Amino acid sequence: MTYLKLNSLRPFLASFLPGRARVGGQERLRAFIGGSIGILITALISRWFAGADSITPWLIAPLGASAVLVFALPASPLAQPWPVIGGNTVSALIGIACAIYIPDPAWAGAIAVGFAIAAMFSLRCLHPPGGAIALFVVLAHATSFHFAIFPVLLNSLLMVFAGVIYNSLTGRRYPHGQQATAPLSSTAARFSAADLDVALTRYNQVLDVSRDDLEELLHHAELAAYQRNLGALRCADIMSTSPLSVQFGTHLDEAWALMREHRIKALPVIDISRRIVGIVTVADFMRQADLDARTNIGKSLREAVRRTGAITAEKPEVVGQIMTRSVRVMSAQRHMIELVPLFSEDGHHHIPIIDDDKRLVGIITQTDLVRALYRAVKPGA
Template sequence: MRQTWLRAFLPAAMSASRTERLLGCCGALVGVLVTGFLCTWLAGPAASTPMLIAPLGASAVLLFAVPGSPLAQPWSIIGGNTVSALVGVTCAQWIGDPLLAAPLAAALAIGAMFALRCLHPPGGAIALTAVLGGPAVTAAKYGFVLSPVALNSAVLMLAAIAFNNATRRPYPHAQQVSRSNPHETADRNPTERLGIRTEDLDAVMRDYHAVLDVSRDDLDELVQKAEMHAYRRRFGEITCADVMSRDVVAVQFGTPLAEAWRLLRRHDIRALPVLDPARRVIGMVSDVDFMRNAELDHFEGLGARFRQSIRRLTTVHAERPEVVGQIMPRTIRTVAETTHVAELVPLMADAGFRHVPVVDGHRRLSGIISQSDLIAALYRGGLNSEEAGEQRKAA
């Protein structure tokens, strides 16, 4: 029993990669350095208060080491630090004894941050700084709230936005999740109909009755990945290479529209990968793209308008598209041969992809998976699961 109690004091293993740890250190260096220089320059030589406050180091830890935390978001740092400074200065002005003013300032600052939904741990330190910061802070009175607190917080936040997005770490983090339906109907996304729904997660979080230091979208993503891992354990390792179509009909950027349309009709397929000379996938063109290009959402003259859209132009300057590269979407999603088919479910069910190209280690096309291929893979996985269950019962 005593060993179990002592074990609670041991830290858990860090899951952050070396890259993430290095980015956290570099981000704090850049953020605090930029904040110090800029705030000192804005304040000028006549500034009577320090242009960098110590609690800003704690804010830097949150903004650069754990930028996905709800405690590190822009409203948390701006609102949390500012309201805490306001509370601290008020306590310092109205309560003469620092031993009473300091703890009261910390407690009221936490309450104010909860009320304003801007909980930020360094705010507690700022509230204490407003009371115990010395003659310079006391003399500044409520000016301390704007400069350096609000000014430091705003500059550090802008530095965090620039640095984190430059290093491909999304910031700010969305705190509310809305899974849109690609069909724009009242039905739920397909993966939500049988799995965990957003309201299920919301209900659990409401019943938790404590602060979770993880963003709503990160938690939702973790649950989805856990479901994918559970699926893989149940149905076995079925990769894209196992179920993809290998004899793929493809086109290049400069393939004429009429030729690409004939390929779709001749092979009775719905999409064509677009490749560069090295057979790397640069796009996908589908029958929907042809329809959209021909403006076939109007009913009059459908056939004539479509034939006109794919007919080769004889003039030098074309006002309408001639080749597939001009009508293909600019965004393309590919998967690797080793990708588990379970990871295709969100792409095809929620994101609305009907075909996904499969590429090798050099990003060259090696196959394609359609929605029918995914259905076949899921059916095969279900049969394998049933057979394994029967074998365990027989044993």
Template sequence: MELLSRHAPGVPRLVAPLGASAVLVFGVPASPLAQPWAVVVGNTASALVGIACVHLFGAVPELAAAIAVGGAIGLMFLLRCLHPPGGAAALLMVLSGVHDWHFALDTVLPNSVLLVAAGMLYNGVTGRRYPHPQVAAPTAATTRGGPAGEATAFSGTDLETVLAHYNQVLDIPRDDLQAIVDEAGLLAARRRMTTLRCADVMSREVKTVEWGTPLQEAWSLLRAHHIKALPVVDRARRVVGIVTLADFLRGAALDLHEDWATRLRQLIRPTPSTHSDKAEVVGQIMSRQVRVASADRPLADLVPMFAATGHHHIPIVGDEARLVGILTQSDLVAALARVDRL
């Protein structure tokens, strides 16, 4: 690259700060400090500041060097082209005593442009984006790529607001920062899910029935408490079955679509005689194959059960397999929402 530079007597032919620029362009091409605007304008503007300081304060090199570096940093902030080697470019102008304004334009500028071109070629061949667009974060909440498609607890606008208050330059593009924060949040949510146990989120006030509970009483419990299932327990509160709305409808022969409401009323109405040809108690219509889970079982283990097997209610048992609660889809959704807000 230096072959295109015009040699000035007494001026080093090599622009040493471009070596540092090359480290950024080839090593961290996603960095905002390594983007073409930062490299080209940062180096050139800083060199001009250094030359100006030679003209103004050349008699006192120490003062000229300090003002050159400080002025270059300020100008790069103003032009939004912060590039660390730019400070070195300004210092080089002072230390080398460069008076010729053209040195910034016919040496620093073209070599910076060639460095950017080489970086684009190299990074393109190695499969890395360069230039790396410094896109603004989206205003809507970003959706994570997790198995359940969880959404972040904050939006891109929130991130922009925090960065504005942070008031410092971050050596990372906005989109990469958003992706890192999203992924970290997803991992944290998964970790919290593994620490939650069924006992932490289950409903403890469980309405139950026994095998001999009349159907009318069980139906009244379902309607009065707006629930869809009742665990069936024995006298030791061990689960022996579960009765759901589906069990009642099946008992009323719902497959015969006509006048099913009348058949349902007939099902739950007690038969006054001692003999009956229909079900009279919960044990006659309940589902005997019931899935239960222990109170200390990780909540994450039950998510696939709800999602894939069609379960809506899972009785939770404690010591000696006694019923201590019930976990519903509503409990699970509420737990997931709380985890995402933490």
């Protein structure tokens, strides 16, 4: 019983472990230098503005959290200029009002943070450090609304200015506006922009990634999945092995009976070495039955395939006389994805598969291809 309880607790306990950061050393160094520079520029200019002998606070501690967002997560919606400037300033104003009108700092701090979150949601400037600023203002008992202008507003403006310059110089788009880049082509995608909007509405939570970045990331993931599932598949993996075949001299009635018995629509025609010389299909038999001139299809087909027994005959007697001689084949080692245009654009329905010696080893039909594509893209594949 104890063992079972421990097993059931493992997933819960594992959820407290930090996830692996999928960020390279160069990006970490870039964020480290950027955060330091941003705070340094903001501090030096704010201190100069306040004056060397000023006792007024000229730098707020929650700005360190803003620096993390601006320089380490410049693509985050929470790190954009309006959330930094608007979120910090509005939260400071709310904190000041609570410090003035609510005597108990515990109640004042709780109400300030709650109203700051609500205001940032309403003004579309959600910025986590804003909550820290609202609480900081209450605990510091800042009761002058001037405090929201200096140092909060000035600090935020300087941080954004440093972020724009540094991120641009180091190859990061900032501000990172929505739909600033052209979305990936979705002609073959399994989801559209509208589908993503529906999913986000159902998710109904704040995501620390912009919508256009999320869409691009999902398209890249989908492309990687296609390449993983389809890129490695070869014709030999999906073909029907030991396919039925006939030879040039096989009588038409034998070939037709074989196709009807096995419910297939094509038979490769091979020579004695199993090399392909043609292919005979249902369409080839239909042409011989001259259906345009007759109304009884069954009778016409029986007459077309019936043996005459004569040495010479006016109508075709063997497969070689009606087969299609130009046959598109594919090597067993070729990638399956190369078959898609042959079926979808060139009108093929059956592709014989040959080995390195050009001998028939299999056949792939449209059904085989569709089945392989479905297996490759179905959920859980």
